[in-house]
Amino acid sequence: MDNKKEIIRVDQLNKSFGDLHVLKDIDLTVMESEVVVLIGASGSGKSTLLRCLNFLEMKNGGEIFLDGEKINKSTHDLNDIRQRVGMVFQHFNLFPHKTVLGNVIEAPIHVKGENKANAIKEGKKLLDKVGLEDKYDVYPSTLSGGQKQRVAIARALAMKPEVMLFDEPTSALDPELVGEVLSTMKELAEEGMTMVVVTHEMGFAREVGDWVVYMHDGRIIEYGHPNEIFDQPREERTRSFISSVL
Amino acid sequence: MAAIMHFFDVFINSYDVFLDGLWITFKLSLASLVIAFFIGLFFAVLKISNIRILEWIADAYIWIVRGTPLIVQIFILFYGLTDILLIPMFWAGVAGLAFHSGAYIAEIIRGAIQSIEKGQREAGRSLGMSTSLTMRRIILPQAFRRAVPSLGNQFIIGIKDSSLVSFIGMQDLFGVASTMGSNSFDYLSYFFTVAVYYLFIVLVLTVLVNRIEKRLAVSD
Numbered sequence: 001m002d003n004k005k006e007i008i009r010v011d012q013l014n015k016s017f018g019d020l021h022v023l024k025d026i027d028l029t030v031m032e033s034e035v036v037v038l039i040g041a042s043g044s045g046k047s048t049l050l051r052c053l054n055f056l057e058m059k060n061g062g063e064i065f066l067d068g069e070k071i072n073k074s075t076h077d078l079n080d081i082r083q084r085v086g087m088v089f090q091h092f093n094l095f096p097h098k099t100v101l102g103n104v105i106e107a108p109i110h111v112k113g114e115n116k117a118n119a120i121k122e123g124k125k126l127l128d129k130v131g132l133e134d135k136y137d138v139y140p141s142t143l144s145g146g147q148k149q150r151v152a153i154a155r156a157l158a159m160k161p162e163v164m165l166f167d168e169p170t171s172a173l174d175p176e177l178v179g180e181v182l183s184t185m186k187e188l189a190e191e192g193m194t195m196v197v198v199t200h201e202m203g204f205a206r207e208v209g210d211w212v213v214y215m216h217d218g219r220i221i222e223y224g225h226p227n228e229i230f231d232q233p234r235e236e237r238t239r240s241f242i243s244s245v246l
Numbered sequence: 247m248a249a250i251m252h253f254f255d256v257f258i259n260s261y262d263v264f265l266d267g268l269w270i271t272f273k274l275s276l277a278s279l280v281i282a283f284f285i286g287l288f289f290a291v292l293k294i295s296n297i298r299i300l301e302w303i304a305d306a307y308i309w310i311v312r313g314t315p316l317i318v319q320i321f322i323l324f325y326g327l328t329d330i331l332l333i334p335m336f337w338a339g340v341a342g343l344a345f346h347s348g349a350y351i352a353e354i355i356r357g358a359i360q361s362i363e364k365g366q367r368e369a370g371r372s373l374g375m376s377t378s379l380t381m382r383r384i385i386l387p388q389a390f391r392r393a394v395p396s397l398g399n400q401f402i403i404g405i406k407d408s409s410l411v412s413f414i415g416m417q418d419l420f421g422v423a424s425t426m427g428s429n430s431f432d433y434l435s436y437f438f439t440v441a442v443y444y445l446f447i448v449l450v451l452t453v454l455v456n457r458i459e460k461r462l463a464v465s466d
Contacts (some may be wrong), residue, residue, distance in 0.1 A: 056368055083374030093369035097387050107373035110383055158374055 004031045006068055007163050007194045014061035015048055022048050024218040027060070030163065034193040037205040037226075040169030040215035041241065046198045049215070050165050053196065054085040067162070083111060083192060086156030090168040092148040094140040094155070100127065101136040104155045112159070119158075126154040130184050150184050163194040170201060182208075200246055206230055214238045254415045256444065260426060267422035268443060274336065274418060275405045282404065283397075285344060286351025291381075293356045304352065311349035317410050319346055334384035339411035347404045354400060358384060358393035373458040391462045398455030402448050409444075419443050 008030040019020075022045045030036050038046040051057040053064065055071075055078045064071050069097065071081055095103050104123040108114040114122075127136060140148055149169055156164060170178040178225040182204050189195055189208050199205060205212050205226060206233060207222035212229040214222045222238045230246070233239045292304040297456035311319070320342035329340050362385050370380030390397075412421030423440035 054372055078369075079374050081377050082372055085372075087369075087372035089365060089369065089372075091365055093363075093365035095366065095369070095384055095388075097391065104363060106383065110379060111374045155373070246249060 004033065006030075007032050007034075007066070008196070009065040009068070010049075010053070010062065011065070012062040013049070013052060013059055013064065015045075015052055015057060016060050022218050023052065023059075025097035026220055028213065028220065028223075030194060030196055031192055034196065034210045035189045035195045035197065035208050036211045036213060037209035038196065038198045038213045038215060039200070039202070039205060039229075039241070040221075040244075044215040045218040046215050047167050050087075050167050050196060050198050054082050054087050056087070079111075083107075083159050084162045086159060086164040088149065088152050088156055088164065088169050090171050092140075092145070092152045092172070094148055094151055096140055099137050099139055100132060100143070100151050103151055103206045104158045106155065107155070108158050113155070123154070124157055126157050126219055127151070130154045131180070144177055145173045146180045149173065149181045152180075153184055153188070157188075163196065164188070166195065166197040166199070168198050168200065200245065202242075214241060216241070253435050253438055256432065257439045260436070260439060263422050263426065264419065264439065264443060266428040266442075267417055267419040268447075270336075270416060270421075271408055271447075272404070274339055274343065274411060274416070275401075275408050277340045279347060279401055279404050281340065281344035282347035282351050285348030286353075286355050289348065289352035290359060293352065294359055308349045308352060311346055316342075316346050316407055317413060318412055320414060335414060335416060339362035339408075339414060339416055343404060343408055343411070346407065347400060350395065350400050350403075354393050354396045355389065358389035358396075361392055362388050366413055394455065394459050394462060398451065398458075401455075402451055404442065405451070406444060 006029060008026040008028070010026055013023055013026040013028075014021070024045075026045075026049060028036070028049075038049065040046050048057055049176065052059050055073075058073065066081060066084065070079075095106065099104060101120065101123050104126060105116070105119040108119040108122065109116055124133075124136060127133060130153055132147060132150055132154070135143065135151075140151065144153065153164075153169075169185065170181050173181065178201065182201060185195070185197070186208050197204070197209070206227075206240070209226045212224060212226050213220055214229060214233075214235075216237050222233060222235045224234075228234075229238065230242055233242060288302045289307055292300040300431065320339070322337070323342040323345065324338045327333050327341065328335075333341075339418040366384055366388065367380055371377075375383065408418060409420035411418055412424055415421070417425065419440050423436045427436040430436070
């Protein structure tokens with residue numbers, strides 16, 4: 001366990017939207033094959049933190065390291081960086097004008113320049129993996145929310161990212177569809193994928209998370225193993241949040 | 247009854263000259279609308295560029311087109327262009343019509359682009375796609391689908407507006423009707439005849455646009 005390599009490191013990250021200071025001095029390290037779960041009330045900054053990690057939002061201060069390398073807009077092509085950091089959105093954001101398979105092979109072909117036959121073969125494998133082997137050629141509008149989110153996961157995986165970010169992946173789903181997405185994510189974690197997950201699913205956080213991060217008002221209040229955070233939180237604010245959601 | 251029979255007479259006997267006019271109207275509309283589409287796309291992209299000077303240029307263009315009558319634009323382009331350059335009347339007409347429709351098409355495309363959910367852009371970017379690749383592969387294909395009804399409508403307006411080129415002497419459908427009317431003093435019959443031609447063109451285009459809309463609806 002000691003020779004794991006560092007995938008993401010965030011050092012004194014700050015982010016403001018105008019006068020609103022949404023991330024305050026965030027420090028966070030994510031090691032290879034770890035699952036880090038961000039929890040906290042809405043507006044606590046967890047989604048913004050996630051979006052800063054793949055530069056959909058630009059930080060105002062601090063540093064972000066990927067594989068130990070400091071990432072900067074001026075020294076790196078952020079498009080290349082984003083290929084290495086997969087993202088799954090709350091509202092899926094599938095491409096409605098493309099079929100399920102079309103969604104998955106879009107970026108491998110047009111960003112990585114993979115050959116089409118190969119991209120299709122890999123894409124089908126990924127769709128099989130997330131249990132959508134019979135949905136290659138349908139359009140996203142015909143799918144349930146849970147199926148859509150699994151397509152979105154396959155689409156992100158198709159770029160072979162080093163780390164996957166999940167931004168409340170089950171919040172827009174009907175309750176009966178949450179399970180299928182969480183179990184796909186759990187499988188992914190078991191295969192050793194490095195993951196950062198923003199979620200309100202405390203069961204998932206406890207069962208799958210290696211680390212749980214509690215955020216409040218733009219700060220990381222507490223960081224620990226799931227049983228520490230859920231069973232014996234050190235901070236009063238963590239305790240009251242946990243008791244309000246469990 | 248006699249009047250109606252007379253109209254049919256005129257309609258049938260004049261078909262060869264009107265077909266010449268129809269051909270000119272067709273070429274003129276097709277050329278001007280294709281060019282207008284690219285002008286529109288260009289200015290739509292300027293308008294959403296977030297670069298102030300480019301937005302101003304687009305705004306100025308749209309303001310000028312919307313603020314002046316089409317006939318004035320055609321006359322300025324015709325007399326202006328043919329003074330400076332040796333350009334055939336046909337292309338002066340195309341230029342005038344394209345310059346005009348381009349502004350309206352720019353607004354239609356801009357609106358359609360801005361109606362695409364923010365998440366689409368973010369999804370493209372999160373996969374490592376550049377801004378321009380995201381625009382080409384993700385945003386524009388969806389925006390065009392959404393713009394089809396409005397574009398179809400604008401194309402219909404463009405075809406009907408093309409009748410104004412008769413005032414610079416072109417023998418398009420309306421030019422033919424005017425000439426035939428003034429030669430025979432039977433204006434009403436020829437204008438009824440030309441009205442039927444326009445109605446037919448617009449009918450065909452409407453059916454076409456509806457078909458395209460239905461085909462594109464497959465993915466919705």
